[in-house]
Amino acid sequence: SGWVWNQFFVLEEYTGTDPLYVGKLHSDMDRGDGSIKYILSGEGAGIVFTIDDTTGDIHAIQRLDREERSQYTLRAQALDRRTGRPMEPESEFIIKIQD
Numbered sequence: 001s002g003w004v005w006n007q008f009f010v011l012e013e014y015t016g017t018d019p020l021y022v023g024k025l026h027s028d029m030d031r032g033d034g035s036i037k038y039i040l041s042g043e044g045a046g047i048v049f050t051i052d053d054t055t056g057d058i059h060a061i062q063r064l065d066r067e068e069r070s071q072y073t074l075r076a077q078a079l080d081r082r083t084g085r086p087m088e089p090e091s092e093f094i095i096k097i098q099d
Contacts, residue, residue, distance in 0.1 A: 002028055003076065003088055008095040010064055019059035022049065022095060026056050027078040029087045037081040042074035042092070049074065049095065058095075066097040 008023040030036045040051040040058065048062045049072070072095045078088040 003078075003091050008058070008093070009098050010060055010095060011098055019050065019061050022058040022060055024056050025051065025058065025076045025078075027088045029078065030056070035081050036087055037079045039077040039079065040074055041077070043072040045074055048072065064097050066099045069097065071096045 003025070010020065010022055025038050025040070027036060027038075034054050037053045038051055038056040039053065040046070040049060044062075045051075048060060048064070049058055050061055051058050073092060074095065075090055075092050076088075077086060077090050079085065080087055
């Protein structure tokens, strides 16, 4: 088992009003049946970045400015939705802001 992702990169100066797709957290334990709940924590979680807890899709919901901050360190969890038991070890990952 294991987490499946690459490092995430986001272009700065995103000025749209729609959430910007950043990438997807994915556990290879995920069978696509909604039994896994993805949780995002760390820098900017819930404020700058949101996660769909079923699909693992991460979106940026605020404008990003590389001069203010060039990267965010976040943590990911995958829980069994029924029991709340971790399906993967909590893992740290980085979202880098590129100009």
